[in-house]
Amino acid sequence: MNIIEAMKERRSVRTFDGKGISADQKAALEHSIAGAGSPFGGSVTIRLKQFDLKSGYRPGTYGMIRGAELFFLLAFGPDEASALSAGFRFEQVVLEAWHAGLGTCWIAGTFKGSDFQHGESWPTGEELKVVCPVGIAAAPTLTEKIARFAVGSKNRKPFDSLFFSGDFSTPVSPDDTFHEALEMMRLAPSSTNSQPWRALVTGSTVHFYYAPKSSISVLDTGIGIRHFYDTEQFHSHAGIFARLTSAPTPPDNWKYLTSYTRR
Ligand SMILES: Cc1cc2nc3c(=O)[nH]c(=O)nc-3n(C[C@H](O)[C@H](O)[C@H](O)COP(=O)(O)O)c2cc1C
Incomplete structure (x- = not known):
């Protein structure tokens, strides 16, 4: 698969197989984070955070995400350059993940900040604004199907x-x-x-x-x-x-x- 095919095929994934990913795959994601640059400046931090599903703890996503134990956290500054860079940099990580067979979903609204923020601190001026599960896709739940339908995810403007x-x-x-x-x-x-x-x-x-x-x-x-x-x-x-x-x-x-x- 090349990058054009990845852009054409990618879709948001909200339901995962619950099994996690290999150490090699995780290392590849860390490598993607390190390699994701931007010409727009600003202040952006991208991290990977592991949750232990076996402990029964689920970070809050209002039922939107199922079976994910690994999340990207995306924090950035309040200015325009930071927001532009955050989108530009993190989408590279998303596309590389898809290319490697891993699903993701940018989540800016439907997450409980305190659950993800716990134990994290960010460079001055930055705030956690986006989280993003990553893992192997499973068959979508009814909630995921409804979420996709509600915002017309399949459609794009002419x-x-x-x-x-x-x-x-x-x-x-x-x-x-x-x-x-x-x-x-x-x-x-x-x-x-x-x-x-x-x-x-x-x-x-x-x-x-x-x-x-x-x-x-x-x-x-x-x-x-x-x-x-x-x-x-x-x-x-x-x-x-x-x-x-x-x-x-x-x-x-x-x-x-x-x-x-x-x-
Ligand atoms: C910045 C950003 C924030 C998003 N926030 C949410 C969210 O809070 N909850 C959710 O279920 N999907 C969220 N999405 C996913 C979008 O709904 C999805 O990308 C869009 O409907 C297009 O569908 P597709 O990604 O499958 O092509 C977000 C996407 C982006 C890019």
């Missing part, structure tokens, strides 16, 4: 409602050199499947925006930009991100985040 070329009313042509990378962005996971990411292509530059939906829309957009960037890397395209003072002014209430220029 490509032409998200991505534009030249101006904010012209769709990106299927022949455009950025079409595939933007399509991979479209498939990314987001909180309540809100898909806040938007983009405008001008020549060899792509400007990224978000349509604010919640306090984690910037984090979500960082996840989408990871999918875009991984596609660029897969095709050996080099490029750089920069926040431009001259980025085109977006419509509605969209907010500008960053621009990517292919070299």
